[in-house]
Amino acid sequence: MRKTGIGKALDDGSLGGATEAGDESFAALLAASETNASRRRIAAGDMVRGRVVEVGALNAFVEIGGKCEAVMDINEFRDRQTGEIRVAIGDEIEATVSDDGNESGTVVLKRAFGRSGRGSGELEQALAHGIPVEGLVTGAHKGGFDVQIGSVRAFCPGSQIDRRRGEPAEYVGQRLQFRVTRIDGGGRNVVVSRRQLLEEEHAAQAASTWERLQPGATLSGTVTSVRDFGAFVDLGGVEGLIHVSELGHGRPRHPSEVISPGQTVEVKVLKVEPASESSRARIALSLRALEPDPWTTARERFPIGTTVRGRVRRLESYGAFVELANGIDGLVHVSKMALDRRVAHPKQVVNIGDEVEVTITTFDHEQRRIGLSMVEESKRLRDAGDAAARDETRAAVVEANERRTLGTFSELLEAQKKAQP
Numbered sequence: 289m290r291k292t293g294i295g296k297a298l299d300d301g302s303l304g305g306a307t308e309a310g311d312e313s314f315a316a317l318l319a320a321s322e323t324n325a326s327r328r329r330i331a332a333g334d335m336v337r338g339r340v341v342e343v344g345a346l347n348a349f350v351e352i353g354g355k356c357e358a359v360m361d362i363n364e365f366r367d368r369q370t371g372e373i374r375v376a377i378g379d380e381i382e383a384t385v386s387d388d389g390n391e392s393g394t395v396v397l398k399r400a401f402g403r404s405g406r407g408s409g410e411l412e413q414a415l416a417h418g419i420p421v422e423g424l425v426t427g428a429h430k431g432g433f434d435v436q437i438g439s440v441r442a443f444c445p446g447s448q449i450d451r452r453r454g455e456p457a458e459y460v461g462q463r464l465q466f467r468v469t470r471i472d473g474g475g476r477n478v479v480v481s482r483r484q485l486l487e488e489e490h491a492a493q494a495a496s497t498w499e500r501l502q503p504g505a506t507l508s509g510t511v512t513s514v515r516d517f518g519a520f521v522d523l524g525g526v527e528g529l530i531h532v533s534e535l536g537h538g539r540p541r542h543p544s545e546v547i548s549p550g551q552t553v554e555v556k557v558l559k560v561e562p563a564s565e566s567s568r569a570r571i572a573l574s575l576r577a578l579e580p581d582p583w584t585t586a587r588e589r590f591p592i593g594t595t596v597r598g599r600v601r602r603l604e605s606y607g608a609f610v611e612l613a614n615g616i617d618g619l620v621h622v623s624k625m626a627l628d629r630r631v632a633h634p635k636q637v638v639n640i641g642d643e644v645e646v647t648i649t650t651f652d653h654e655q656r657r658i659g660l661s662m663v664e665e666s667k668r669l670r671d672a673g674d675a676a677a678r679d680e681t682r683a684a685v686v687e688a689n690e691r692r693t694l695g696t697f698s699e700l701l702e703a704q705k706k707a708q709p
Contacts, residue, residue, distance in 0.1 A: 494525030537615025
């Protein structure tokens with residue numbers, strides 16, 4: 289039996305010495321062994337990354353690690369619109385292994401099955417290895433969607449077109465990725481699913497997100513739905529909740545005033561509770577935690593004695609809470625709501641949502657409390673009126689006194705004239 293490679297080297301003793309030649313021989317054999325092991329680890333259906341090292345008339349050659357080369361049909365790089373071949377030496381690509389070398393002796397890569405138009409034979413291979421295929425959604429009907437994959441017409445059930453199915457018009461005319469789930473009738477009946485691929489991507493995203501998901505982390509996400517109690521945000525395969533109290537420093541009447549589905553937001557993770565046997569995972573998020581605290585500059589913005597306009601946000605039996613700015617409220621006590629009558633309840637004077645003019649009367653920064661009054665301006669006007677009335681009375685009295693004094697002096701002069709001879 290003929291021995292080669294490392295086995296032969298061990299038998300003839302060429303690896304036993306510490307010579308430079310022996311070391312080089314061992315290194316070369318080890319590198320070759322690692323290359324072969326790398327090639328064996330590649331299997332049909334694997335997604336691999338590589339670098340284009342040569343572009344020929346029919347094929348492109350791609351280095352995929354461990355000095356292992358794979359081949360790709362040059363048509364994989366052809367632009368569908370212009371027919372131009374768009375690939376160059378040095379390009380980094382990602383593709384799927386369609387043949388690990390067992391059939392052709394060479395590793396063969398494909399970007400997407402279904403592009404070559406080779407028909408059911410290619411789809412059989414995609415089904416066997418779980419390789420995604422590319423198809424054009426050509427129509428929609430009650431049961432699902434028609435999908436053209438190369439020269440083969442396939443069917444995608446309505447429940448398998450998406451994780452959350454939208455309107456049919458969203459998919460018709462789109463070129464999408466699918467997984468072949470069944471082939472019957474000698475290749476005439478092909479059933480595909482897009483949802484399977486999306487679920488796998490979703491699971492992979494979730495695994496990556498959970499690695500970054502910890503209290504204090506800041507993540508980007510997309511709002512998926514808005515409810516009365518808050519908004520759900522997809523962080524990448526994992527959903528968290530922004531409670532209405534964490535939407536901002538202000539207090540909206542409904543979360544939809546602040547946030548809407550489809551919106552991209554930056555959120556801070558407040559709390560993480562992984563799923564258990566009795567409950568689902570719970571992730572508490574916040575927009576408020578990433579906003580500056582409005583109370584930091586509140587004293588400068590609202591000094592005592594300042595009159596401002598605000599919106600009535602809440603009514604209690606003892607008074608009305610007025611929003612002066614986003615996140616800053618003040619209280620108008622019932623005793624400060626009217627000057628000319630006693631107010632038993634704020635609703636006798638104002639309603640929620642009313643714009644009112646208020647004056648800052650007290651400010652407690654530590655307790656975050658601001659006292660307001662709706663009668664200060666009226667009091668000033670009343671006091672000004674009283675002062676004017678007092679001034680008029682005083683002037684009238686002075687004038688009357690002056691007249692009386694002048695009258696007496698005239699009488700004295702008249703008497704003096706009469707007394708003269």
